[in-house]
Amino acid sequence: MKNIIVGGGIAGISIAFELLKRKEEIIIIDKKTNTASEVAGGIINPIVFRRTTKSWRIDEMLPKAINFYKQLEVLIHQQLISPITIRRFFSSEQESDTWVKKQKKEGFKDYLAELTEEDSLFSEVKNEFGSGRVKNAYWINTKKLIEETHAFLKKENIYKNESFEYNDLDVNKKKYKNIPFNRIFFCEGHQVKKNPFFNQLPISWTKGQLLTIRSQNLYNKTLLNRKCFVLPREKDVFLLGATYEWNATNYKTTIEAESELLEKFNYISDEKPEIICQEAGIRPTTPDRRPFIGCHPTHKNLLIFNGLGAKGYLIAPLLSKELIESILENKTLSSETSIHRKVKH
Ligand SMILES: Cc1cc2nc3c(=O)[nH]c(=O)nc-3n(C[C@H](O)[C@H](O)[C@H](O)COP(=O)(O)OP(=O)(O)OC[C@H]3O[C@@H](n4cnc5c(N)ncnc54)[C@H](O)[C@@H]3O)c2cc1C
Numbered sequence: 173m174k175n176i177i178v179g180g181g182i183a184g185i186s187i188a189f190e191l192l193k194r195k196e197e198i199i200i201i202d203k204k205t206n207t208a209s210e211v212a213g214g215i216i217n218p219i220v221f222r223r224t225t226k227s228w229r230i231d232e233m234l235p236k237a238i239n240f241y242k243q244l245e246v247l248i249h250q251q252l253i254s255p256i257t258i259r260r261f262f263s264s265e266q267e268s269d270t271w272v273k274k275q276k277k278e279g280f281k282d283y284l285a286e287l288t289e290e291d292s293l294f295s296e297v298k299n300e301f302g303s304g305r306v307k308n309a310y311w312i313n314t315k316k317l318i319e320e321t322h323a324f325l326k327k328e329n330i331y332k333n334e335s336f337e338y339n340d341l342d343v344n345k346k347k348y349k350n351i352p353f354n355r356i357f358f359c360e361g362h363q364v365k366k367n368p369f370f371n372q373l374p375i376s377w378t379k380g381q382l383l384t385i386r387s388q389n390l391y392n393k394t395l396l397n398r399k400c401f402v403l404p405r406e407k408d409v410f411l412l413g414a415t416y417e418w419n420a421t422n423y424k425t426t427i428e429a430e431s432e433l434l435e436k437f438n439y440i441s442d443e444k445p446e447i448i449c450q451e452a453g454i455r456p457t458t459p460d461r462r463p464f465i466g467c468h469p470t471h472k473n474l475l476i477f478n479g480l481g482a483k484g485y486l487i488a489p490l491l492s493k494e495l496i497e498s499i500l501e502n503k504t505l506s507s508e509t510s511i512h513r514k515v516k517h
Contacts, residue, residue: 173196174196174197174335174353174354174355175191175196175197175198175199175200175353175354175355175356175357176198176200176348176351176353176355176356176357177198177200177201177356177357177359178200178201178336178356178357178358178359178360178369179200179201179202179212179358179359179360179361179363180202180204180207180318180321180322180325180359181202181209181318181359181361181484182209182212182317182318182480182484182485182488183355183359183361183477183478183480183484183488183492184200184202184357184359184477185209185318185321185488186240186488186489186491186492187242187359187477187492187495187496188200188330188355189243189244189247189492190492190493190495190496191280191496194496194500196500198330198349198453199330199331199332199334200325200331201332201334201335201336202322202331202332202333202334203333203334203335203336204322204333206361206362206363206454207318207361207453208361208380208453208454208455208456208484209314209317209318209320209361209484209485210314210315210318210452210453211314211380211382211418211451211452212314212453212484212485213314213329213382213401213403213411213413213414214312214313214314214317215256215258215259215309215310215311215312215395215403215485216234216309216310216311216312216403216485217306217309217445217486217487218230218234218239218282218283218306218308218309219258219260219283219284219306219398221267222271224267224270224271224274224284225336226280226283227474227483227486228461228462228483228487229487230283230486232391232490233439233486233487233489233490234465234486234490234511235309236490236493237310237485237486237487237488237489238310239488239489240489241312241317241489242254244317244321246256247324248320248321248323248324250316250317250320251313251316252312252313252316252317253310253311253312253313254310254311254313255308255310256309256310256311256394256395256403257305257306257309257393257395258303258305258306258309258314258329258393258394258395258397258401259291259303259305259306259395259396259397260303260304260305260306260395260397260398261297261298261299261301261302261303261396261398261439261440262299262301262302262303262304263398263399265301268287268301268302268304269302271284271304272287274457274489275287277305279343279407280332282307282308283306283307283308284305284306284307285304285305285306285307287304288395291304291305293302296390297391297396297398297440297441298439298440298441298442299387305394306477309395310459311390311395311403312485313491314485319471320503324360334370334390336348336360337349337373338366338367338368338369338438340390341356343471343473343474344394348475350351351425353473354473355442355474355475355499356473356474356475357475357476357477357495358370358474358475358476358478359416359477359478360478361454361456361480362375362376362377362455362456363455363480364476368446369468369469369471369474370464370474370476370478370511372457373429373458373464373476373478373479373511374458374515375456375458375464375478375479376418376419376456376457376458376481377419377420377421377454377455377456377457378407378416378417378418378420378454378455378457378481379415379416379417379420379422379423379452379453379454379455379464380385380413380414380415380416380417380452380454380455380482381409381413381414381415381417381425381426381429381430381431381433381450381451381452382412382413382414382433382450382451382452383411383430383434383447383448383449383450384409384410384411384412384447384448384449384450384451385409385410385411385412385437385445385446385447385448386408386409386410386445386446386448387392387408387410387441387443387445387446388408388443389406389441389443390402390404390410390440390441391404392404392407392408396440398436398439398440399436399439399465400413400433400437400439401413401414402416402437402440409448410436410445411435412433412437413443415429415433416482417429417430420454423452423453423454424452425450425451425452426452427433429450429452430447430450449504451468455480455481455482455484456478456479456480456481457475457481457482458479458481458515459515459516460513460515461481461517462479462509462513463477463478463479463480463481463487463491463509464476464478464479464509464510464511465478465491465494465505465509465510465511466498466505466509466510466511466512467499469511469512475495475499477491477492477495477513491509505513
């Protein structure tokens, strides 16, 4: 066996498909517990709203992500990616002014729709400072992607639903249990803490919680963003998210997060929605918001692909390609994501 991939979230899946494309032999070992990729909202948003800036390397990341999910759709015969419009409600006049300044700028034109009268008067939602629409945003059906991709990989006999036991790894003999390997890609998400080879990396737990709600009076067509996001899922059913809880220690859903989300929802609607379910997951985050990608300093055949943070679905496709190209084609990896970079804690 040539490549072992530990973890079957979006990190492990994107590594797997880059390798399969190059006809490399793989096996994925995934215990499938507390998988952030299953809980994630699946929103691909090219804009960071706080300062109306573009998301990191968006012009390269976005086309690769779209292409990746479309290819995956063909392979597993499921629809996974859909375009969405995101409507951002401005939090101040200054934010609206910044939008107007940037909407015509080269580099932003593809992502910020020019403000119209309808945007400023949009009346479906409380709207003090007007709103703007983000173009070229997408939604990934994360639950379907994880479930159906695993089913496909199982059918191909390259997915084992079990825990990877670090004690059973003999790096010198290149054997894991009775499996000989060339390389191991560690893609464990926040559970990397248990990995003796990479647990010194400053990857922390940022817990996120989401509510699935039913609401009769909400606008059903676009994703709404104001302090929280409200993503239409099916008729009258929406995903409401997400919280950010730093240095979390567990996966439990909490009443505090429920209250926080409902309070934020109140900025969008006065309605008290029916709660259908609440979910929690852990984002693997880094102090400088850049992932950790590369090989172990001593054991060059042990690799890490982690720290995907809050945007795993956007960044995993391109970064997994870059990691595989660095190994198979000797291309240089960016120093921005190096495991040796200095990061302030
Ligand atoms: C509430 C919430 C909302 C989010 N919304 C978005 C969003 O809208 N858009 C977006 O792009 N991103 C979003 N994210 C972020 C996204 O979920 C993460 O960036 C991404 O899922 C991380 O993927 P991963 O594969 O690294 O980790 P995970 O998805 O956690 O996968 C790791 C896998 O490794 C397995 N594993 C770990 N250790 C072992 C072991 N020893 N043996 C075997 N298997 C093991 C785990 O069981 C798991 O299946 C959100 C996250 C949360 C929590």
